[in-house]
Amino acid sequence: MFHIDIQKTERFTDEKALREARKTVQQSSEDLDNRTGKGSGWLGWQDILQKPNDALLENMDAIGAEIHQKADVFIVCGIGGSYLGAKAVIDALKPEFDDSGPEIVYAGHHISGRYLRQLIRHLEKPKSDGSPKQVYLNVISKSGTTMETAIAFRVLRKWMHDQYGDEAVSRIFCTTSKDGGALNKIIKAYGYRKFILPDDVGGRFSVLTPVGLLPIAVAGIDVKQLVYGAVSAYQDLNKDRSNLLDYVSARYALYKNGYAIDLIASFEPALTSMGGWLQQLYGESEGKNGKGMFPAVAQYSTDLHSIGQMVQDGPRNMVETFLVVDDTGQTVIIDKDNRNYDGLNYLSGKSMEHVNEKALQGTQQAHLEGGVPIFTGYMSQLDAHSLGYAIYYFELATAIFVYALDENPFDQPGVEAYKKEMYHLLGRNNG
Structure with missing residues (x-):
């Protein structure tokens, strides 16, 4: 269903280093x-797969289907793990240029007034038949006070009430902690519908909770297949973790050997946002006390024409992690052109997937010869089940890797540093 090939990393480590790494990773x-490691109280992302909540999945599916039918625009208001997981799944599985169902847009993931103003103008622009857009809003925040999300929600909440009056209450959905926090106070005051993020699940591990499931269901994606793909991974990796431990061991050995950057790349544009989700999963989990690999994201072959030179001939402190789909299910056949001005007739009769695969293989070989260790993650199909399987694989691998660093995979103390300085400059303590 999903596995990672490490063969193109083997020349960059020796057997002794790998043995030592494997010993550390096994522990x-x-x-x-x-549950003896740091942050062991934050393992709810595993517990939800041990006993899947089918009633919750059915509820998510039913509410998602209702909004899917009624909405023209569905706003996901959140930052970090509150939206990256949902975006990764939606971008991977919702067909490009598909105008069925609502348009999924994002807010609260930065502090750009220009963006928010333009979003509101877009919401206010009538449909082609002259009727107003039907808008629904899902705010996602455990605390309700994260600056980026809280500002956007305040602005969009007012717009919704101005637009729809009392009906706005039935169009606004809040995903937050069970108790406490500012968002729960707002829910109580206005009567918005609420979904719970379990207290023992951190944001970047929350895509398989209502945090990710509601937006994904609204997009028309089968959330039960997604979750049960992760359940399959949970069960399989409890029985046999050898491939995953090989991957984590090789990555850890390379890290100990001075490799400091992990470039997450794919030749399939649908997986670019998956790279974005992994960037947060890796970055917030690993980056502590001067440790961890810096995660970056590249979309090939596009970015081969921008950063390809750096990857090929730049500093040799980088590994690449490729995300590959064995069967995308769609392709285009290249026709013969009698005039052949572009010189492409040697490709006539071949599919674009064939060309893309050769571009992948050629890129990997060139980068390998240029001194870049390469991991390749293979997903059998681009569907909900396979994606759910890969999500849990990476969550588990991340937790084990960070334990090998002797750090807590589930906290992010450094994130508070910029907030402290920002709040000071904004005069937060002055009321």
């Missing part, structure tokens, strides 16, 4: 299973 895996 980290046991610490995770025994």
Whole structure:
């Protein structure tokens, strides 16, 4: 269903380093299973797969289908793990240029007034038949006070009430913690519908909770297939974790050997946002006390024409992690052109997927010869089940890798540093 090939990393480590890495990683895996590692109270992302909540999935599917039918625009208002997981799945599985169902847009993931003003203008622009757009809003925040999300929600909440009056209450959905926090106070005051993010699940591990499931269901994607793909991974990796531990061990050995950047790349544009989700999963989990690999994202072959030179001939402190789909299910056949001005007739009769695959293989070989260790993650199909499987694989691998670093995979103390300085400059303590 999903596995990672490490063969193109082997020349960059030796057997002794790999043995030592595997020993450390094996202990980290046991610490995770025994719940003796740091942050062991934040393992709810595993618990939800041990006993899947079918009633919740059916509820998400029913509400998502209702909004899917009624809405023209569905706003996902959140930042970090509150939207990246949902965006990764939606971008991977919702067909490009598909105008069925609502347009999914995002807010609260930065502090650009220009963007928010233009979003509101877009919402206010009538449909082609002259009727107003039907808009629904889902705000996602455990605390309700994260600056980016809270500002956007305040502005959009007012717009919704101005636009729809009392009906706005039935169009606004809040995903937050069970108790406490500013968002729960707002829910109580206005009567918005609420979905709960379990207290023991951190944001970047929350895509398989209502945080991700509601937007994904609204997009028309089968959330049960997604979650049960992750359940399959949970069960499989409890029985046999050898491939995953090989991957984590090789990555850890390379890290110990001075490799400091992990470039997450794909030749399939639908997986670019998956790279964005992984960027947060890796970055917030690993980056502590001067440790971890810096995660970056590239979309090939597009970015081969921008950063390809740096990857090929730049500093040799980078690994690449490729995300590959064995069967995308769609392609285009290249026709013969009698005049052949572009010189492409040697490709006539071949599919674009064939060309893309050769571009992948050629890029990997060139980068390998240029001194870049390469991991390749293979997904059998681009569907909900396979994507759910890959999500859990990466969550588990991340937790074990960070335990090997002797850090807590589930906190992010450094994120508070910019907030502290920002709040000081804004005069937050002055009321």
